[in-house]
Structure formats: C-alpha cells, structure tokens
Amino acid sequence: MKNNLPATVRKKIVHKIVIPSVCLALLFGCAKNTDLAQQYSDQSFENTLNKTEAISSNTPRSFATFSQQAEQVVINSPSLATKYQHLYEQLNNWVLQSGRPEDLAGYGVQSAQLGGGDKKGNVLFTGYFSPVMELRHQADETFKYPVYGLPECVEECPTRAEIYAGALQGQNLELGYASNMIDPFIMEVQGSGFVHYDDDDTLQYFAYAGKNNKAYVSIGKVLIDKGEVARENMSLKAIKEWVMANDEQTVKSLLEQNPSFVFFAPKEDNAVRGTAGIPLLPLASVAGDRELFPMGTPILAEVPLINADGTWSGAHQLRLLIVLDTGGAVKDNHLDLYHGMGARAGTEAGHYKHFGRVWKLGLTGTPSESPWFTVTEAKLAEIEQPLVNDDK
Known part of the structure; x- marks a missing residue:
C-alpha cells in the first residue's frame, strides 16, 4: 500500500490528524484524572483510529518484555513475521536508542491514537489470565x-x-x-x-x-x-x-x-497461546478487536497501574504491547491485558477495569503502514489503488 492514497479512497476514508491542544488553564494542569484512571483534556477525537503526527507522553516507561514477545511472533508465525518483523526491529532500535515517544516518527514508525468510548482517548483495559484448575x-x-x-x-x-x-x-x-x-x-x-x-x-x-x-x-x-x-x-x-x-x-x-x-x-504444548497461535507473555500481550488490530499489531499504551485492592494507584506505565488474542466481549475501544498463569494473576486480572491512552503503530513502506485504517478500510484502499493507477 502506498502512503499517498488516491483521491477516490481519500473521499471514502477521512481521518482526523491529531494535534495536541494548547492547555489554557496552566494553573490547574492540562488534564484531570478520575478513580478509574481516565485522563481528560481539551482534545477530542472524531474516529476510533485517529492519525497522529507525534505522540506526547510523560508516563514512566517499561519496555523490557516487548522484544521477547516480538521474538515469539517471529519464531512461531512466518506470515506475521513477514508483516511485522521490520516494525518490531525498528521499535527495538527505538527502545535502545531513545524510548521517547516523540522520537518514534524518526524511526519511520507511524501512529494512530484510539479515540476511546468517550471520544477523549480513554481506552478500557480489562485483564485475563490462565487459570490452573484442579x-x-x-x-x-x-x-x-x-x-x-x-x-x-x-x-x-x-x-x-x-x-x-x-x-x-x-x-x-x-x-x-x-x-x-x-x-x-x-x-x-x-x-x-x-x-x-x-x-x-x-x-x-x-x-x-x-x-x-x-x-x-x-x-x-x-x-x-x-x-x-x-x-x-x-x-x-x-x-x-x-x-x-x-x-x-x-x-x-x-x-x-x-x-x-x-x-x-x-x-501437549504447555505454552499459553492466543488466537494468533503465539505463546503469550504476561503484561506483553493483549486481546483486541480484529477489525482494528490484525493479529501481531504492536501498540504503545499508557497502562493503568492498580493497587492490590483493585483501586487505581494514580499512575500509568508506558508499555509496548502486541495484540495476539481476541475475545467475544473485546470490541472497539477495549483491550484485555494478559496477566499470566495462576491464582495471583487471576486476582490481578479480576481487578482490571481501568482506562489508559493507546496508539496503534505501523511502519512506513511495509504491510503494517497506515495504522489509522481499520481492516476493512485497508482492504478497500488495496483494491482501489491499482484501479486509480491504471487511469494514469
């Protein structure tokens, strides 16, 4: 798929370029938080996936498990490796050399922010786990x-x-x-x-x-x-x-x-595998809506941090996650974070019903580019692109 889509496709697929709003009330801060970790500002979104020129986040970062989860994708799925390996490599380079969200575009990484159910960017995080049953x-x-x-x-x-x-x-x-x-x-x-x-x-x-x-x-x-x-x-x-x-x-x-x-x-294989057939690592993989996130899609997420009693700690953590699973209740602006195996993971997952900001990632010049497209929109663009080129 080309970066410059033909006019016939652009007319059918219109996405808002997200530019962070200037905060007017500096005395009170740009955003207010709630007990469920929502973050509110003057910014609003028109679409579920919104093209973003630059990501701005001051959230503490933790990217330690991303490379391991990406490696599992590449090892276990040749088809997903073909689509995402170059993107994973660029993200690993970014983690090692910078890790600052505002630098992602310099690595050829494109982004689209989820609008959230409230059109304010607040995406619901729930949790799931692998129980051990006697x-x-x-x-x-x-x-x-x-x-x-x-x-x-x-x-x-x-x-x-x-x-x-x-x-x-x-x-x-x-x-x-x-x-x-x-x-x-x-x-x-x-x-x-x-x-x-x-x-x-x-x-x-x-x-x-x-x-x-x-x-x-x-x-x-x-x-x-x-x-x-x-x-x-x-x-x-x-x-x-x-x-x-x-x-x-x-x-x-x-x-x-x-x-x-x-x-x-x-x-016989004791690895926990999601819909994509890839072994899942705790807090490195999520279940998502396949219309928005094809299996293997990496996302950057401000994951809410939860106290032992299930209340929000007041903080988020910026993580690189990979969508490798689906669920009947996981639709639109809702992600289900995998917590691991056993009773403790079950308790942690059971408390999760909080919100964070999420960016879907893609790489210019690869099959993952233009992450602001849904699966249906991407297929439409692929079909109509050669038709327009033939007219030239």
Missing part, C-alpha cells in the same frame, strides 16, 4: 463436575442448563472432573487454561475447542442487577466470594443464566 481423571464424591471436549453438534448444541442436566453424558467427552462448578466456568470465560490432574500430578494445557453457539450472558451483571454485589465492587474475587457464601443449587441457578458453554481440547 481435576481428576475419574469422578468421585468430591471431584464430580465434568469438563467437556467438543461434541459433534453444530447448530443444535445443548444449553448450559441442559449440559448440567446430563445432555452430554455417555458420549465419552469428559476430560476430567473438578471439585466445584465455578472453576470450570471461570476457565470457560478465560477461553483456555492449565489443569493439574490431582490423581497423577500432571500439568496439561486446555485450549479453546469451540462453544455451543448460545448467547453469552455475564453472571457479574446478573449479580449486580439482583443487588447481590455492588457495581463498584464487582470483580472475579467478588464472584468467588459470593459463590463460597451460597449453596450449590443457588450457584448452579446463577451459572445457568449464561446459556453459553465452552469446550476444551488438551494440548
């Missing part, structure tokens, strides 16, 4: 809740309530048995995770295999709507505490409010 190969009095592989159903798969009632019994789909109902449910929400078989002390990775094609309903929202948990207190920890305080039938009734059910496939 299973046994055979059911007993304690470990009696099955985790299932993918059944042979396409359109008429059973609902969660029907599966709990035994709709999949006798099909030899049981991958193991958990000691409670909530652990498998949480792994379904995460989409994959590790299991530890208690009876033979083995660790195995369960990858996403498919789902029953029923609509997803958030049990967190159900608890909020019923007044069981206050909206401001909602987290994975809060859900677990509610489960511990209620009997099995009450918990089952809550879980059945979500008819969607996820199935798993055991994998």
